[in-house]
Amino acid sequence: MTTPTAPTTPTAPTTGSLRVPGATLHYQVRGDGPLLLLIPGGTGGAAAFDNVIDALAAEYTVAAYDPRGISRSTLDDPEADQQVAEHADDAFRLLQLLSPGEPARVFGTSSGAITALHLLTAHPESVERLVAHEPPVVEVLPDAAEHRAFLATVQETFHAQGLMPAMAVFAAGLQKAGATANGDATPPRAAAEIELPPQAAARAEQTMAGLPYFLGRIVPSFMGYAPDIRLLEELADRLVLAGGQDSHGELPYRPAAYLARQLGVELSHFPGGHTGLTTHPEQFAEHLRKALST
Incomplete structure (x- = not known):
């Protein structure tokens, strides 16, 4: 039985950069113990984990990074197309750097969970346990x-009318998909109804700056x-598929639930919705810690 660790004063992370084909990755490491690699979704980068990393670092050496093209991870060719396999190879190279010869635990959320799923099937020897939170593999x-x-x-809207009209179509489509799947019984909560922690609200500028890249090149390919x-079935014993308690039926939730049924595994429910990592950080970290150790 693991003895609970007393709270400690957070320490500054160790930061570094890693050259990979076509990009330079920025990463940060904190804590002590077996490696846990965190793969963010959307445009938040490593900062998306700011509110959970200290809780996880009490038990793990926690590495988080900005995926190529996001925040501090720069592309050699800013116009380069993006592919899931390439992003998964980036994650694999980080594992080789930070945990050479030893499999690691991995957590991915949203598009980061798609990267993590490919990492598992392409390099199963490098992953001891994977928690994939709402991968939108529609x-x-x-x-x-x-x-x-x-x-x-x-x-089409993005190229003809620009970013904000396309984002409106994107958001409306995600909500419509969720309402249709739910029979219009439990529509998704509007963003205005969710009070974000101060650190999350402060990241809004970075989020907006990354949206053209995310919508134009990450969303279509991912x-x-x-x-x-078939490979996921063979590796199901080390895979945890997760969905948000508040996002039943919504589009990002549905693939996780469908895959869980296909693979014959239980879907793990985490606090909040698709952005539960941001809206419920303390509870989310505790659920993740349990899922990683089960």
């Missing part, structure tokens, strides 16, 4: 064709990605 769903058409509309279900 290609696994029976109604994938509808989502393909929706994503095409988002891209949400068009189809994981290898």
Whole structure:
């Protein structure tokens, strides 16, 4: 039985950079113990984990990084297309650097969870346990064709009208998908109803700066990605699929629930919705700690 660790004063992380093909990755490391690699989604980068990293660092050596093209991780070619396999290779190279020869625990959320799923199937020897929180791999769903058409509309709007109209179409489509799946019984909570912690609110400027790259090059390739279900079945004993307690039926939740049924594993429910990491950091960290050690 693990003895609870007394709270400690947070220490400054060790930061570094890693050259990978086509990019330079910025990463930070904190804590002591077995390696836990955190892969963020969206445009938040490593800062998305600011409110949970200290709780996890009491038990793990926690590494978080900015995915290529996000925040401090720069691309050699700013216009380069982005592929899930390439992002997963970045994660693998970080594992080789920080935990050479030893498998690590990995957590990914949203698009970061898609990266993590590919990492698991491409390099299973490097992953001891993976928690994938709401990976929006809509290609696994029976109604994938509808989502393909929706994503095409988002891209058409982006190129014809610009970022904010496209984001409006994107957000409305995610809500519509959730309402349809729920029979309009439990519509998603509006963003205005959620009070964000001060650190999260302060990251809004970075989030906005990264949106053109995210919407234009991450969303199409990542949400068009189809994981290898056969390989995931073989590796299901080290995979935890997670969904938000408040996001039942919403589009990012549905692939996680569907994959869990396909693989014959239980779907783990984490606090909050798709952004529970931000809105419920303390409870989220505790659920993640348990999921990693089960």
